[in-house]
Amino acid sequence: xxxxxxxxxxxxxxxxxxxxxxxxxxxxxxxxxxxxxxxxxxxxxxxxxxxxxxxxxxxxxxxxxxxxxxxxxxxxxxxxxxxxxxxxxxxxxxxxxxxxxxxxxxxxxxxxxxxxxxxxxxxxxxxxxxxxxxxxxxxxxxxxxxxxxxxxxxxxxxxxxxxxxxxxxxxxxxxxxxxxxxxxxxxxxxxxxxx
Numbered sequence: 001x002x003x004x005x006x007x008x009x010x011x012x013x014x015x016x017x018x019x020x021x022x023x024x025x026x027x028x029x030x031x032x033x034x035x036x037x038x039x040x041x042x043x044x045x046x047x048x049x050x051x052x053x054x055x056x057x058x059x060x061x062x063x064x065x066x067x068x069x070x071x072x073x074x075x076x077x078x079x080x081x082x083x084x085x086x087x088x089x090x091x092x093x094x095x096x097x098x099x100x101x102x103x104x105x106x107x108x109x110x111x112x113x114x115x116x117x118x119x120x121x122x123x124x125x126x127x128x129x130x131x132x133x134x135x136x137x138x139x140x141x142x143x144x145x146x147x148x149x150x151x152x153x154x155x156x157x158x159x160x161x162x163x164x165x166x167x168x169x170x171x172x173x174x175x176x177x178x179x180x181x182x183x184x185x186x187x188x189x190x191x192x193x194x195x
Contacts, residue, residue: 037163065175072118093154
């Protein structure tokens with residue numbers, strides 16, 4: 001099933017402009033602070049996995065959030081895809097290559113796989129996938145010099161800004177919520193995705 005409206009996160013919409021080519025999106029760069037960018041990503045993944053640990057109680061009803069719907073599988077897919085997308089961007093920029101345009105269907109599309117029950121085996125897979133992605137990100141960020149974090153090569157947000165931007169990926173998991181209480185679909189979150 002495909003939803004027709006776009007969520008507020010312009011970077012998540014199919015056919016959305018590449019942030020590296022669009023000056024107005026560059027002006028909307030994520031705010032940063034003195035937190036360790038590697039820790040931001042690992043904390044985000046820890047938060048997502050803590051919520052995911054409750055999703056085996058999901059009743060199968062998609063959860064509306066803003067003008068999209070979310071399910072446990074869709075939330076995991078979006079977090080992983082977002083991390084992979086910006087990791088590929090960072091790696092390309094570090095070696096002086098053009099970034100590859102993304103063709104994700106993002107959260108505008110809810111696939112049949114997104115609607116499947118979320119089992120203990122799915123939780124184990126999510127833990128393995130997201131923990132490894134967070135470790136790859138942390139290793140890469142920790143290997144960069146401060147000037148590479150804040151004056152990153154190529155066109156686009158700095159690598160520090162990318163890490164802070166990815167912190168907003170928790171939105172997808174927050175949209176499904178904590179299902180430990182009653183096993184029913186959670187209420188929509190009170191916040192919007194960070195762009």
